[in-house]
Amino acid sequence: MRVNSGGVKKVAIFGSTGSIGCSTLDVVRQHSDRFKVTVLTANENAELLAQQAKEFQPASVVIKNESKREALQTALSGCSVEVLAGEQAIRDVAAEPCDLTLAAIVGAPGLLPTLNAIKAGNNIALANKETLVCAGDLVMAEARRRGVKILPVDSEHCAVFQCFDPEQRTKIDKVTITASGGPFRDWSKEQIQNAQLEQALKHPSWEMGRKITIDSASLMNKGLELIEAKHLFDLRPDQLDAVVHRQSIIHALVHYCDGSVIAQLANPDMRLPIAYAMAWPERIETPCPPLDLVKLGMMTFEAPCHERFPCLRLAIEAMEVGGNATTVLNAANEEAVSAFLKRKITFMDIPAMVEAALEQIEWSPAQELPQIIDSDRETRLLVQHLISKN
Ligand SMILES: NC(=O)c1ccc[n+]([C@@H]2O[C@H](COP(=O)([O-])OP(=O)(O)OC[C@H]3O[C@@H](n4cnc5c(N)ncnc54)[C@H](OP(=O)(O)O)[C@@H]3O)[C@@H](O)[C@H]2O)c1
Incomplete structure (x- = not known):
């Protein structure tokens, strides 16, 4: 380093x-x-x-x-x-x-x-995060080889980083990341089928770029984050889960073997995790407003619904399968989201295209860059073809 x-x-x-x-x-x-x-x-x-x-x-x-x-x-x-x-x-x-x-x-x-x-x-x-979803094993191995520190900027991973005691790694049972649930968290499956671009672009908690805003509406973003967390903290898929927390105050929780759960809380403002990563190992002031728990009053937690949000299920399955599955997931999602942003496909075509790519692209261990680039390219061509037929 x-x-x-x-x-x-x-x-x-x-x-x-x-x-x-x-x-x-x-x-x-x-x-x-x-x-x-x-x-x-x-x-x-x-x-x-x-x-x-x-x-x-x-x-x-x-x-x-x-x-x-x-x-x-x-x-x-x-x-x-x-x-x-x-x-x-x-x-x-x-x-x-x-x-x-x-x-x-x-x-x-x-x-x-x-x-x-x-x-x-x-x-x-x-x-x-797409860097780790596409090529996490390769990127983390290269960072270890060069003694380079990867400091997470995603708010959930910054939270895990703050709660995760590497010296107690064997005493960590599980890591939970939270999700706002996105703009469709209270919508029925039928309503989501008819979701329009403008509705998907209205995120309840965060102002972000267009691609991540759509990923947040489909909950693919949470799936990508679970894969990101697996690589950043060297966890097994079964040690990771996501919970819907509408208030976006708790960003992640680390569960230890003695029953202790250590969480990081803050008002949602990306300048906090950015400043944390930039100043690490120090802490510096940010414009993030102080947290007033009494004013907040209560916090709620719900299980995410895999039936209404199939992208989350697909991401978890790809994480479990490993190899090039997450490269395929990422490339298919990028192509499908880009087409949705251009109004070429519907919102629910996004998981359909991702699922088709995961079924049709041949699985491989894909640890090296040339194979990763091949899987990425092959997937994009397939999804572009599916979009043109749509
Ligand atoms: N926004 C958030 O709150 C947030 C939170 C956590 C993680 N992230 C992650 O951070 C990353 C950036 O998100 P964002 O919301 O900041 O996205 P964004 O607002 O769309 O910004 C993307 C940036 O990348 C540039 N860019 C786009 N395509 C490029 C290409 N092919 N080659 C080189 N540069 C390119 C854009 O340039 P132009 O402006 O010229 O297009 C812009 O500077 C994403 O991976 C996202 O998942 C974002």
Whole structure:
């Protein structure tokens, strides 16, 4: 693990124009004496990327969409910021040394930059859960080999990280992560069948990017998080479960063999887990409002319904099967969610496409990168074909 020299932490932010990226920059703004941004990247939002670069003065900015390079260059003329473009440029910049890489690209495109950052020995603050769902064994093995710390940014995993005593690992029975239940938690199966895009995009607790908001509505997000937790904390599938907790105050609970259950509580605000990962092993102030238990009054817990939310069941089954099943699950879900966002398929077509991919793509142990990339590609082609026939 790279050890910070005690001064300002150099942070490279991948996906800086997204919901997590912008919240990360809020944390940097509040603690500008602690953090220096060295890299900012985006997919295509050149305008916001330029605005961020002017404020934070990183050494480099990278935009994936090469047709936006000129606009970015023009907006940053006169600034001493290197302007780069293209997918390979994002991967190359990720391989440069820094104290912390904040991985907040959405989806599987986050995998290769994160792997490069790990290979460079950079500690990772990981928001991009799809990286672990797609290639968790490979990523965690590489991190162990390089002595790199993977610090979870997902609020549930940040909570587990705070409650999980690694020295008592054999005394841990189970880990529970919580779910808000999403916008359809009180809807019947028939209502969910007819769910419209605008309804799926209305999350009750969190403001997030569009893909994760749809994943939250289908509860696929909770399934992806169970798989993420399995890899981050080296747990067996039977040691993990999810519970619906509407208030989103308890984020996770760790159950010990003596009956003690240690939980982390906080008002829902992503700046808290981001700040925790960025400052670790220290704690720093965040704008997260203090928790007032009396005002909160009560907390409720319910079992998630696998019948109304088949994506959660499919994710658990894929986690149990292992090998390339979670790579297939992730790729199929990304393609199906993207089609739903374009109104090409219905909400319940998402689990149907994921299930079809899990049934049709051949299972393999898929530990190495070329096989993982093959499974990902094959799945996307299959789901695109299913969508075109729809
Ligand atoms: N939002 C949350 O509260 C939250 C909580 C926990 C975990 N996460 C996880 O954090 C990750 C980011 O979520 P988000 O909500 O911040 O997503 P988002 O708002 O959609 O932002 C995604 C970021 O990635 C960039 N990007 C998209 N596709 C890319 C590609 N192919 N190559 C390079 N960059 C690309 C986007 O650039 P443009 O802006 O140019 O499109 C943007 O900067 C996801 O994996 C999500 O599951 C999010």
